[in-house]
Amino acid sequence: MKLKSTLIYGVLLGILGIVLFSSKAVMVKLAYNYNIDVLSMLFLRMLFAFPFYVVIAYYYRNEAKEDTTRNDLVWLVFFGVIGYYLASYFDFVGLTYIKASLERIILFIYPTIVLLFNKWFLKRHITNNQKLAILITYVGILVTFGSEVQLSGNHAYLGGFFVLLSAITYASYLVGSGWLIPKFGVMRFTAYAMLVSCLCVFVHYGLFSRVDIYNYPWQVYVLGLGIAVFATVIPSFLVSISIKMISSSNFAVIAGIGPISTIILAVLFLDERLTLVQILGTIVVIFGILLVSKSKS
Numbered sequence: 001m002k003l004k005s006t007l008i009y010g011v012l013l014g015i016l017g018i019v020l021f022s023s024k025a026v027m028v029k030l031a032y033n034y035n036i037d038v039l040s041m042l043f044l045r046m047l048f049a050f051p052f053y054v055v056i057a058y059y060y061r062n063e064a065k066e067d068t069t070r071n072d073l074v075w076l077v078f079f080g081v082i083g084y085y086l087a088s089y090f091d092f093v094g095l096t097y098i099k100a101s102l103e104r105i106i107l108f109i110y111p112t113i114v115l116l117f118n119k120w121f122l123k124r125h126i127t128n129n130q131k132l133a134i135l136i137t138y139v140g141i142l143v144t145f146g147s148e149v150q151l152s153g154n155h156a157y158l159g160g161f162f163v164l165l166s167a168i169t170y171a172s173y174l175v176g177s178g179w180l181i182p183k184f185g186v187m188r189f190t191a192y193a194m195l196v197s198c199l200c201v202f203v204h205y206g207l208f209s210r211v212d213i214y215n216y217p218w219q220v221y222v223l224g225l226g227i228a229v230f231a232t233v234i235p236s237f238l239v240s241i242s243i244k245m246i247s248s249s250n251f252a253v254i255a256g257i258g259p260i261s262t263i264i265l266a267v268l269f270l271d272e273r274l275t276l277v278q279i280l281g282t283i284v285v286i287f288g289i290l291l292v293s294k295s296k297s
Contacts, residue, residue, distance in 0.1 A: 010245030014254050017238030022262040024231035025100035026269050028092060031223040036216055038092045043205040043213065044224030045088070045232065046198040052233045053198065056191040063185030072183055079180070080196025083173025088197070089204075090166035097159025099272050102148055104262035105141070105282055106163040111289055112137050113171035121175070129291065137288030144281030186240060256286045 031041055095103055112134045118124040126134075149156045173193075181189050259282055266272040274282070 006245050010242050011254060013238050014242030014246065015257060017235040017242060018255055018258050019261045019265075020230050020235040020238070022104060022258050023265055024227055025091075025095060025103050025262055026265045027223050027227050027231060028095050029100045029266075029270055031220050031227075032096060034217050034220050036220050037209075037211060038089070038096060039205055039209050040211050040213060040216075041220075041224065042089060042092050042201055043209070044221065045227045046201040048225045048228030049194065049232050050198045052229070053191045053194045056187060057195060060185060060187040060191060063188040068183050072180060075176070075180055076184065076189065076192055077196050079173050079177045080193035081200055082169050083177065084194055084197030085200040085204075087166045087170040087173065089201075090162045090169065094159045094162035094166060097155050098148065098163065099266065100270060101259070101263040101266045101272055101274060102144065102156075102160070102278075103163050104259045105144055105285055106160060107167050107170075108259050108285060108289055109137055109141060110167045110171045110174070113168055114174050117171060117175045133288050133291030135288075136291065137285055140281045140284030140286075140288060142281075143284065144278045147275055147277040147281065190236065190240075256290055259286060 028041060091103070091107070094106075115126055115130055115134065119126050145156070145160055148160075177189070177193070183189075184192065263272075263274060263282070
């Protein structure tokens with residue numbers, strides 16, 4: 001009975017975390033309605049998230065499982081730049097060109113990129129089932145994206161390219177940081193990497209932005225706070241707890257609701273609509289990713 005209760009709570013926490021993560025794209029698109037630029041939006045997100053991760057980093061300062069070296073710290077900074085700064089920046093740029101629902105579908109292919117990186121850089125074997133899953137996933141992406149280009153024009157290519165860059169940089173972070181997490185601990189590593197990302201955004205904004213951050217409507221700051229707290233900090237904890245309670249392989253299965261929840265939120269708050277072809281393509285993508293997750297587990 002206790003095991004069943006743990007599984008139920010783990011699944012519910014995982015679903016809540018996924019839905020909250022999925023709300024990021026919708027809130028970013030809502031903020032763009034107030035003519036805020038990409039860098040300012042990213043700056044607000046990191047500015048509001050920064051204090052939370054300072055507290056987390058301090059609270060888990062003794063979480064390290066192994067002794068860390070200066071080289072480990074250098075790699076942590078590198079992956080903080082790759083995984084949270086560049087991935088977020090590319091994602092926010094992509095959202096200026098394409099719909100939130102399409103953004104989530106493209107981002108959702110990162111597990112297939114992880115498999116390819118493991119093959120190319122770590123010489124890990126890709127099974128026939130995984131190859132089939134990758135093929136199915138990219139067929140779904142081509143179907144969905146091709147339909148969007150017909151509707152929105154060629155600028156969808158640019159948006160899709162930036163979101164794909166976001167998926168690639170995030171997958172690079174997942175592949176490269178795996179060996180660092182046991183040394184720092186999950187919470188400590190995540191907090192440190194996020195702090196590095198925040199500092200990168202602050203420097204980027206200070207060097208290149210000529211926009212007065214105090215001149216936006218109040219709705220922009222509410223959305224920035226919402227993205228930081230409800231689409232960044234809270235779901236990161238919920239997902240970590242869920243994975244601990246139900247295992248990463250089980251979590252990978254329920255993660256399939258990510259694109260679905262984004263589509264629903266986009267319909268409700270952004271009045272976005274997917275064509276029948278795009279819906280079919282989305283189903284194919286989700287099926288392919290579930291095959292990848294099953295093969296990996």
